[in-house]
Amino acid sequence: MGEYTYSELGSILAMQGFAGISLFSVLLLMALGLAIIFGQMGVINMAHGEFMAVGAYTTYFMSSLTESYLPTLMPYYFLIAILLSFLVAGLLGYLAEFALIRHLYKRPLDTLLATWGLSLIMQQSFRSIFGAREVSPTLPDWLMGSYQPTETIDIPLNGMFVLALTAVVTLGVFYLLFKSSWGLRVRATTQNRIMSGAVGINTKKIDRYTFALGCGIAGIAGAAFTTIASTGPTTGSLYIVDTFMVVVFGGAASLFGTIASAFSIAQAQSILEFFISGSMAKVYTLLALVIILMFKPEGLFASKVRR
Amino acid sequence: MSFVYEKLMGGKSGLTGFIILATLILVIFPTFLDLFRLNLVGKYLTYAFAAVSLVLLWGYGGTLSLGQGIFFGLGGYGMAMFLKLEASSPENTAIQSTPGIPDFMDWNQITSLPWFWEPFNSFTFTILAILILPAAFAYLVGAAMFKRRVGGVYFAIITQVIAVILTVLIVGQQGFTGGINGITDLRTLHGWDITSNNAKYIFYFVNCFLLLGVIVLSRFILTSKFGRLLLAMRDKEDRVRFSGYDVSNFKIFIFCIAALISAIGGAMFTLQVGFMSPSFVGIVPSIEMVIFCAIGGRMSLIGAVYGTLLINFGKTTFSESFPELWLFLMGGLFISVVMFFPNGLAGIWDDYGHYLTDRLKQLKDKFTTVVLNREPKQLAEDAG
Numbered sequence: 001m002g003e004y005t006y007s008e009l010g011s012i013l014a015m016q017g018f019a020g021i022s023l024f025s026v027l028l029l030m031a032l033g034l035a036i037i038f039g040q041m042g043v044i045n046m047a048h049g050e051f052m053a054v055g056a057y058t059t060y061f062m063s064s065l066t067e068s069y070l071p072t073l074m075p076y077y078f079l080i081a082i083l084l085s086f087l088v089a090g091l092l093g094y095l096a097e098f099a100l101i102r103h104l105y106k107r108p109l110d111t112l113l114a115t116w117g118l119s120l121i122m123q124q125s126f127r128s129i130f131g132a133r134e135v136s137p138t139l140p141d142w143l144m145g146s147y148q149p150t151e152t153i154d155i156p157l158n159g160m161f162v163l164a165l166t167a168v169v170t171l172g173v174f175y176l177l178f179k180s181s182w183g184l185r186v187r188a189t190t191q192n193r194i195m196s197g198a199v200g201i202n203t204k205k206i207d208r209y210t211f212a213l214g215c216g217i218a219g220i221a222g223a224a225f226t227t228i229a230s231t232g233p234t235t236g237s238l239y240i241v242d243t244f245m246v247v248v249f250g251g252a253a254s255l256f257g258t259i260a261s262a263f264s265i266a267q268a269q270s271i272l273e274f275f276i277s278g279s280m281a282k283v284y285t286l287l288a289l290v291i292i293l294m295f296k297p298e299g300l301f302a303s304k305v306r307r
Numbered sequence: 308m309s310f311v312y313e314k315l316m317g318g319k320s321g322l323t324g325f326i327i328l329a330t331l332i333l334v335i336f337p338t339f340l341d342l343f344r345l346n347l348v349g350k351y352l353t354y355a356f357a358a359v360s361l362v363l364l365w366g367y368g369g370t371l372s373l374g375q376g377i378f379f380g381l382g383g384y385g386m387a388m389f390l391k392l393e394a395s396s397p398e399n400t401a402i403q404s405t406p407g408i409p410d411f412m413d414w415n416q417i418t419s420l421p422w423f424w425e426p427f428n429s430f431t432f433t434i435l436a437i438l439i440l441p442a443a444f445a446y447l448v449g450a451a452m453f454k455r456r457v458g459g460v461y462f463a464i465i466t467q468v469i470a471v472i473l474t475v476l477i478v479g480q481q482g483f484t485g486g487i488n489g490i491t492d493l494r495t496l497h498g499w500d501i502t503s504n505n506a507k508y509i510f511y512f513v514n515c516f517l518l519l520g521v522i523v524l525s526r527f528i529l530t531s532k533f534g535r536l537l538l539a540m541r542d543k544e545d546r547v548r549f550s551g552y553d554v555s556n557f558k559i560f561i562f563c564i565a566a567l568i569s570a571i572g573g574a575m576f577t578l579q580v581g582f583m584s585p586s587f588v589g590i591v592p593s594i595e596m597v598i599f600c601a602i603g604g605r606m607s608l609i610g611a612v613y614g615t616l617l618i619n620f621g622k623t624t625f626s627e628s629f630p631e632l633w634l635f636l637m638g639g640l641f642i643s644v645v646m647f648f649p650n651g652l653a654g655i656w657d658d659y660g661h662y663l664t665d666r667l668k669q670l671k672d673k674f675t676t677v678v679l680n681r682e683p684k685q686l687a688e689d690a691g
Contacts, residue, residue: 044460103646108460109371110645113601116594117641124634241471241590244464279479286472290465294451297461 012274015155020270022159022228025166028262029221030239031246032173035258037214038247040190041207043101044112047119048243049236051215054092054122055085055222056231057130063137075140078223082165085219093215097208105207119237126233136230143227158227165224169217174255176213186210245289251299261300265289321526324609325519332515342504349511349579351619352518354379356572358599358611359518360565363525365597366605367534368561369541370458374466375596377473378441378566380588382573384477384484385440387583388424389433390493390501410492415482424483430497437574438567445566446559453555453562458544467590474589489584493577502581514575521568522608528564529608537561569596598637601644604653613652 030052037045045051062081066073096118104111139158146156177183188196189203197203225231246265250257265285272281293299312322336348357375365371397407405418412420426432448469452462477484485491493501500506528534540547540554548554577583586592595618603614618640625633648654 042460044463100642100646107645107649109365109463110649112371112373112460112463113594113597114642114645117638117645120634120638120641124631124638128631237590241468245468248461248464277479279475283472283476283479286468286475290468290472293461293465294455294457297452297455297457 013271016271016274017267018155018159020267021163022156023270024263024266025159025162026221026225026228026239027242027246027266028166028259029169029224030218030243031250031258031262032170032255033214033217033221034243035247035250035255036173036177036217037211038244039254039258040186040210041105042108043105043211044108044115045101045211045214046112046115046240047096047122047236048115048215048218049238049240050119050122050126051089051093051218051236052222052225052239053126053231053233053236054089055219056226056235057126057135057222058085058088058219059223059226060130060135060137060231067138074138075142078140078143081137082220082223085223086216087219089219089222090212090216093218094208094212096215097211101211102204102207119240123233123237130233132233134230134232134235137226139227162224162227165220169220170255170259173217177255182209245286249289249293249299251301254299254301257299257301325522328522328609328612329515329519332518333512337508337511342507345511346507346579347623348616349507349514350576351616352514352612353572353576353579354596354599354619355518355612355615356521356575357569357596358603358615359521359525359608360568360572361597361600362605362608362611363528363537363568364561364565365600366607367529367537367541368558370558370562371463371597372466372562372565373463373590373593373597374470375565375569376588376590376593377466377470378445378569379573379576379592379596380473380477380583380585381441381444382437382570383577383583383587384490384573385427385433385437385570386574386577387490387493388427389430390496390577391490392424392428393496394492394494409485409490411485411488411490412482417482421483437570441566441570442563445563449559449562450555453558456555458558467593470589470593474585477585477588485584487585489582489586491582491584493581496578501578507579510575510579514579517571517575518612521571522612525568525608528561533557533560598641598644600651602640602651604651604656606650607653610651610653610656617652 030048033051034045034048037043037048059078059081062077062084066077070077096115100114100118101111104114143158143161147160175183177186185196185201185206188199188201189206193203196206222231225235229235242265246262247258249265250259250261268288269281269285272284276284312318332348332352336345340348357379360378361372361375391409395407395409400406400408400410400413403410403413405413408417408420409424427436448466452458452465457465477489478487480486495501496506501510529537536547536552536557540557544554573583573587576587599615599618600611601614602618603612604610618637621636622633625636644651650657
C-alpha cells in the first residue's frame with residue numbers, strides 16, 4: 001500500500017466503502033427475505049435468488065412497457081416497478097409455498113432439494129421468456145449521475161437510492177415483525193408452533209404469508225439490483241451462497257445480526273477487492289466466514305429461541 | 308462363508324441386485340456399446356462413487372453434504388497433477404520459455420514449479436495423496452463442525468460454501484491450477500498412452516471393479532454395528548448420545564469414508580476423461596451428485612448407481628436434442644422425487660417390485676405345473 005498517499009487512501013476507502021454499501025444494500029434485501037423464511041420457518045429456500053431475478057425481470061418488463069407505450073411516465077415507472085416486483089415475487093412465493101413447501105416442513109433437507117429443483121425450472125423459464133442474454137432496464141434520469149463532495153470522491157446516485165430503499169424496507173420489516181399483531185403471531189409460531197395453534201393462531205396461514213413476504217422482499221432486492229448490474233437467467237444463483245452466509249453468520253433468527261453481517265461481509269469484500277483481485281477477495285471473505293462459523297456456529301447474534 | 312454372504316452381499320436380495328448390476332456393467336455394456344459410449348458410461352460410473360458415498364452419509368447418516376464435489380475434485384486434481392507433470396517433461400515442452408513446467412504455468416509467466424506440485428512427480432505419493440488428502444480435509448471440516456454439534460442444514464450450507472471457495476480459488480489462481488479450463492492434455496501414465504483404445508477398456512474395467520468393491524465395503528460398514536448406530540443417530544441423535552456413544556466421532560468417520568470414496572471416483576474420472584476442471588467441483592456438480600443419489604434411492608447403494616446412470620443418460624440424450632426441456636425435466640425430477648418418492652427408484656422397486664416378481668413367479672409356477680402335469684400323462688401314454 002506504500003504507493004498511496006493518506007488523502008488518496010481516504011478517498012479509496014470512501015469510494016470502495018460506498019461501493020460496498022451498494023453491495024450491502026442488495027445483500028441485506030436478499031438476506032432479509034431469507035432470514036424471515038429460514039430464521040422464522042427453518043426452510044432453506046434455494047430458489048431465493050430466482051425470486052430476486054423475478055423482481056429484476058419485472059422491473060425490466062415495466063421499463064420496456066413504459067418506454068414503448070407511455071414514454072412521458074418514464075421518470076416515475078421505477079417506483080411502480082418496485083411495488084410490482086414485490087407483488088409478483090410475493091405471489092409466486094405464495095404459490096410455491098402452497099404447492100411445494102408446506103408438504104415438506106418436517107424435512108428441512110428435502111426442502112433444500114425441492115427448492116433447488118424449483119430454481120432450475122425458474123432459471124429455464126427466464127431463459128425461455130427473456131432470452132439467455134443479460135438485460136437491464138432503462139433507468140430514469142434522476143438515478144443517473146453522481147454526487148461529488150470533494151475532488152477525488154465520486155458517489156453514484158443509484159447507490160444512494162438503493163441504500164434509502166433498503167433502509168425503508170428494513171424499517172418496514174421491523175415494524176411488521178415487532179410492532180404489528182401479525183408479527184406477534186409470526187414470532188409466536190416460531191417459538192412454539194403447537195401452542196400457537198392451540199391459542200387460535202392459524203399457523204398454516206402464517207407460514208404461507210411469511211414465505212410470500214420473504215419472497216416479495218427478494219423481489220424488491222431484484223428491483224434494486226437492476227440499478228447496479230444487469231440481469232441474466234443465472235444472476236440469482238450467483239448471490240444465493242453469499243446470502244445464505246449473511247443469514248447464517250448473522251445468526252439465523254436475529255434481524256440485527258443479519259444487518260450487521262451483511263454490512264461486514266459486503267465491506268470486507270469490496271475493500272479487499274481494491275487491493276487484491278476480486279476472486280481472491282471473495283475467497284478470503286468466505287474463508288474467514290467459514291472459520292469464524294466453525295468456532296462460533298450460532299453466528300454473531302445467537303437466537304434465544306429454543307429448538 | 309455365511310458371514311461373507313450376509314455381511315458383504317446383504318443376503319439373498321442384496322446378492323441378486325449385486326449380480327445383476329455387475330453383469331450389466333461388466334458384461335452387457337462392454338458387449339453392446341461401442342468404445343465411445345462405453346467411455347461415456349465409464350465417466351458416469353465415476354459420479355456413481357459420489358452417489359454411493361452420499362447413500363452412506365446422507366441416506367444412513369442423515370447428514371447432507373452439498374460439497375461432495377470438493378472431494379471428487381481433490382481426487383481428480385491429484386491424479387491430473389501427476390499426469391500433467393508427466394506430460395510436461397522438458398523434451399515435450401521445449402518450445403516454452405521455461406521448459407519442464409506445465410504449459411498453463413508458462414502462459415501465466417510462472418518460471419518454476421510451485422512447491423505443492425513437486426511431490427506429484429511421484430506416483431506413489433499421488434496415489435497416497437488421493438486416498439489421504441480428501442479424507443484428511445474431511446476430518447478437519449467434520450471435526451470442527453460435528454464436535455460443536457453443528458449439523459443438518461448448517462452443515463449442508465457450510466460444505467456448499469467450501470465448494471464455492473475451492474472453485475473460485477481454482478479459477479482465480481490460473482497459474483497454479485489451470486484456471487477455468489482446468490488441467491488438460493493428459494496423455495500418458497508411466498509412458499503408457501491413456502488415450503488409446505486399449506487403455507480406455509482397461510480403465511473402464513478397473514473403474515467397475517473399484518465401484519463394485521466400494522459397494523461391498525459400504526455394505527460391510529452398513530451391516531456392522533456401526534451401520535446400526537448410524538441409523539440410530541439419524542433417527543434419534545440424542546438417544547444415542549445419552550446411551551454413551553460419541554456421536555460426533557461416528558459422523559466424522561462416515562464423512563471421511565464418503566470423502567475417500569468420492570475422491571477415488573474423481574481420480575478415475577481424470578484417467579478416463581483425460582482432463583479435470585473446476586466445473587466438476589462447485590455447487591452445481593455437488594448438488595447433481597445428491598440428485599443422482601436421491602433418484603436412485605438414498606437408502607440403496609445399488610440404486611444410487613442406477614440413479615446416476617439414468618440421470619446421465621437422460622442428460623446426454625435430452626441436452627443433445629432438447630436442451631431447453633432438460634432443465635425443466637431435471638427440476639421436475641428434483642421436486643417429484645422429494646415429494647412423492649423419497650426413497651427413489653429403489654423405493655419404487657421395494658413398493659411395487661413384488662408385483663413384477665410375483666407375476667414372474669406365477670408364470671414359473673404355471674410353467675412347472677403345466678410341464679409336471681403333462682409329464683406323467685405323457686409318460687403313461689408312452690408306456691401304454
